Amino acid sequence: MEPWVSDLLAWYRSRERPMPWRGHPDPYAVWVSEIMLQQTQVETVRPYFTRFLAAFPDIPALAAAEDEPLLKAWEGLGYYTRVRNLRKAAQLLMAEHGGTLPRTVEGLRALPGVGDYTAAAIASICFGLPVPVVDGNVARVFARRNLLDGDFHKPAPRRALADWLTPHIAASGAPAAFNQAMMDLGAQVCTPRNPRCEDCPLRPTCQAAEQGRQADFPAPPPAKALPERTGAALLLRDARGRLLLAKHPGDRLLAGFWELPDPDALPFPKPKRTRRLGLYRQTFTHFRLTLEIRAAKPLPDSPALPEGFCWADDPAALPLTTAARKILAAHAASTPAH
Numbered sequence: 512m513e514p515w516v517s518d519l520l521a522w523y524r525s526r527e528r529p530m531p532w533r534g535h536p537d538p539y540a541v542w543v544s545e546i547m548l549q550q551t552q553v554e555t556v557r558p559y560f561t562r563f564l565a566a567f568p569d570i571p572a573l574a575a576a577e578d579e580p581l582l583k584a585w586e587g588l589g590y591y592t593r594v595r596n597l598r599k600a601a602q603l604l605m606a607e608h609g610g611t612l613p614r615t616v617e618g619l620r621a622l623p624g625v626g627d628y629t630a631a632a633i634a635s636i637c638f639g640l641p642v643p644v645v646d647g648n649v650a651r652v653f654a655r656r657n658l659l660d661g662d663f664h665k666p667a668p669r670r671a672l673a674d675w676l677t678p679h680i681a682a683s684g685a686p687a688a689f690n691q692a693m694m695d696l697g698a699q700v701c702t703p704r705n706p707r708c709e710d711c712p713l714r715p716t717c718q719a720a721e722q723g724r725q726a727d728f729p730a731p732p733p734a735k736a737l738p739e740r741t742g743a744a745l746l747l748r749d750a751r752g753r754l755l756l757a758k759h760p761g762d763r764l765l766a767g768f769w770e771l772p773d774p775d776a777l778p779f780p781k782p783k784r785t786r787r788l789g790l791y792r793q794t795f796t797h798f799r800l801t802l803e804i805r806a807a808k809p810l811p812d813s814p815a816l817p818e819g820f821c822w823a824d825d826p827a828a829l830p831l832t833t834a835a836r837k838i839l840a841a842h843a844a845s846t847p848a849h
C-alpha cells in the first residue's frame with residue numbers, strides 16, 4: 512500500500528462523519544442511501560432515509576409498495592424516476608434474485624437506476640469489493656493530485672482514472688473506507704473553489720498543491736463551437752414618436768417577447784435610408800447572435816400595422832427581449848422621439 516493510501520484511510524477513520532447509513536449492516540439500506548444521494552446533499556437525505564426505511568424496511572416491502580405511500584416518502588427529494596426505479600429494481604430482485612442484492616458489480620449495474628458509481632459504492636461498502644467510485648468529486652481530487660488533463664465529464668478519462676485507482680483500493684484492504692474517504696475528501700476538502708489543502712491527507716503527494724495550481728485542475732470542458740446567427744434590428748419611430756416593435760416569432764424561449772424589427776421584414780416599405788449604429792452580440796445556449804443595429808428617421812405618418820407589430824409609446828412597459836432592452840438602453844437617444 513502506498514503511503515498516500517494509508518494517509519487517506521487514517522484521515523477517514525479520524526474524522527468519519529456519522530451518517531445513518533454508514534456502517535448499516537443491511538445492503539438494502541446502503542442501496543437506498545446511495546440512490547437518495549445521487550442528486551441530493553447528505554444533510555437533506557438524512558431525515559428522508561430514516562423515514563423511508565421505517566416505511567419500507569426491506570426489499571419485499573419496497574417491491575410491494577403502492578404508488579401513493581412510495582411517492583409520499585420521496586416527496587420533496589425530487590427526481591422521482593429514482594424512487595420508481597428503486598421499486599422496479601426491488602420487484603426484479605424479488606422475481607430473480609430471491610429478494611437480495613447481487614454481490615457483483617455487473618449484477619448491481621444491471622438494476623434499474625444503478626450506474627457505475629452507485630454499483631461501485633454498493634459493491635465496495637456492502638460486499639468489500641475493490642471497485643473505486645469515480646464521480647466529479649473524486650475526479651477533481653485526482654486531477655489535482657496527479658495533474659490530469661482529461662475532461663472528466665467523458666467516460667474514457669473516468670474509466671482511465673478508475674483503472675489507475677483499482678490496484679490502490681485493492682491494496683488498501685479496506686475498499687469501503689477507501690471509497691467513502693474519497694467521497695468525503697472530494698465533497699468537503701478538495702472543493703471546486705478554495706480547496707482546504709492544509710487539512711488534506713493527500714497534501715504531501717499532491718502535485719497541484721505543490722505547484723500552487725489547484726485552480727488549473729480539472730481543466731474546464733472545452734468551449735463548444737456555437738453556430739452563429741446574424742440579423743439586424745431597426746430603430747424606427749412613427750410621426751407620434753412611438754417605436755416600432757415586432758413580436759418574436761414562435762420560439763419556445765422568447766415567444767411573446769417584443770423585439771426591434773428586422774429592416775427587411777417590415778409590414779410597409781423599408782425606409783430608403785438607414786444608418787448603422789453598431790453591433791449587438793449575445794451568446795445563447797445553442798447559438799451566438801450578432802445583430803446589426805440600424806436607425807431611420809421618424810416616419811411622416813403612422814402606418815397601420817398587422818398583428819405581430821406595434822407602435823409602442825412606452826417600450827419599457829412591454830416584455831422585451833434582452834437584445835431589445837439592451838439596444839434601447841444604449842441607443843434610444845440616437846432616435847429621439849421628436
Ligand code: SF4
Pocket residue numbers: 652655656700701702706707708709711712713714717718719720725
Ligand atoms: S492537497 Fe489540495 S488540491 Fe491536492 S488533493 Fe488535497 S485538497 Fe485537493
